[in-house]
Structure formats: structure tokens, C-alpha cells
Amino acid sequence: MIVCANFKANKTRQETQAYMAVVESFVSANGISDTVIVFPPFTALEHYGRNVLVGVQNAYPVQNGAFTGEIALEQLEEFGIETILIGHSERRHILGETQESIAEKFRFFAERGFAIVYCVGEPLEVREEGNDALMEYIDKQFEGIDLKYPDLIIAYEPVWAIGTGLTPSLRDIELIHGALRAKTSAPLLYGGSVKVDNAREIMALDNVEGVLVGSGALSASDFCSMIEQASELNTKKGE
Ligand code: PGA
Numbered sequence: 001m002i003v004c005a006n007f008k009a010n011k012t013r014q015e016t017q018a019y020m021a022v023v024e025s026f027v028s029a030n031g032i033s034d035t036v037i038v039f040p041p042f043t044a045l046e047h048y049g050r051n052v053l054v055g056v057q058n059a060y061p062v063q064n065g066a067f068t069g070e071i072a073l074e075q076l077e078e079f080g081i082e083t084i085l086i087g088h089s090e091r092r093h094i095l096g097e098t099q100e101s102i103a104e105k106f107r108f109f110a111e112r113g114f115a116i117v118y119c120v121g122e123p124l125e126v127r128e129e130g131n132d133a134l135m136e137y138i139d140k141q142f143e144g145i146d147l148k149y150p151d152l153i154i155a156y157e158p159v160w161a162i163g164t165g166l167t168p169s170l171r172d173i174e175l176i177h178g179a180l181r182a183k184t185s186a187p188l189l190y191g192g193s194v195k196v197d198n199a200r201e202i203m204a205l206d207n208v209e210g211v212l213v214g215s216g217a218l219s220a221s222d223f224c225s226m227i228e229q230a231s232e233l234n235t236k237k238g239e
Helices: 015-028 074-079 087-094 099-112 131-141 169-183 195-205 222-237
Strands: 002-006 036-037 084-085 113-118 152-156 188-191 211-212
Touching: 002 222, 015 036, 015 222, 036 131, 074 211, 084 099, 099 113, 131 169, 169 188, 169 195, 195 211, 195 222, 211 222
Parallel strands: 002 036, 002 211, 084 113, 113 152, 152 188, 188 211
Antiparallel strands: none
């Protein structure tokens, strides 16, 4: 299983350090073999321990240069960062990233061997049009994306479920993940209002190999509980 925490624009450097200390020691003390990734804000990048991977929520696809407000490969290398989130709905819909720019970012970081957590997901009006419209929408979000890239992880995150407390039914998650599985063998995460109370049942579904959690992972102890659930399920699903 793969369990990810996306801090977005939350937590200071100090808060992140305290959080990482808790999660690092939990993972090590419990012999967790699942992949745990934390995406802190840029200001909290650091060489943390060896048990939890640290990724970035975004970066500009260049080595360095005149791109005001962005950070690039050079700044990631300083902290040994080799994991990146690409295509998150907040970057698509709030920051205005186009599929073209997302695909360019994907190519740049794939060429450099990064682990890429690539996000897709539909807004509510598309969901309401039914499953065909939904899959068509997601197919467009795969334009220019190499679905065979070996270090690819896909996160299905319906836009209307992010930060709203709403989630699709378990049946719907399974349906979409089944359709995604037909397109790629990359691990599939579900994201959107995952919390301690629903993480287990979501991770237990077919073709769900983990979760990408925003607000529900801001508490280190809640995140550790979800990691524990993942590791328990891992044993069961692997049987
Ligand atoms: P949420 O966010 O868990 O707060 O809904 C998930 C995400 O945006 O990755």
C-alpha cells in the first residue's frame, strides 16, 4: 500500500519537523513496509529520516532559471527530493495549469527518474453526466502522459470530493478504479475526503493500492492510524 499526506499550504517548517519525527518513529517502530510519502510545503523541505519519503507538491520543469515564484530541479536536488505530485486538481483549477503544461512537467520529471504521483479527477458537473462522460474527461487528463512510466502512481481524486467531506460510494470508487486499471498497471490511489474513519474501507477495495490524504492527514496521529490500517490490509489483501 501507498499512503500519502498532502499538506498543501498548511504547516510551518517547525510543525512539519515535529510531524515527521512522529511519523518516522511510528513507521520504524512498527516495521511498516508500506510506502509512506509526505508532501510538505516548500519552506519545510529538509533531509528527514529514511522511513518516510518526502515529495514536492509542485516544481517548475527546468534545472533553474528566471521563473519568479517557482522552484526547480536545483532546489529539489539540494534536499534529495525525487518524488513529485503532478496534476493535482487545485493546480489545474485554481492555479490554471493546462494539460499541456502538466504533460511537459510530467515528461521533464519522468526523464529525470522521479517517482510521480499523477492526479486525475472530474468536477461535479461531469460526474452528473454519467460514467462515460467521466471516463472521457479523465482520458483527456492522460493526454501526453506515459501510463507505462515505471515510477508512476496514479491518484484518482474527484474534484467535488476534495476538502468537502463528500466521497463517492465505495461501489463508484471501485468502478472508476476498475476502469483505470484497464488503462495502466500503475498503483492506483484514491483521494478526496479520506480520513481515519473511511480509509480502511476505501483501501480494502479492489484496485485501490493506497490513499492520498489532505486535511485528514494534518494530524500526525491520524496519519499514523491510516498507515497502520494500510499495513493491516496489506497482509489481508496479499493472502
Ligand atoms: P482532502 O484533499 O483529503 O482534504 O480532501 C485530498 C487532496 O487534495 O489530495
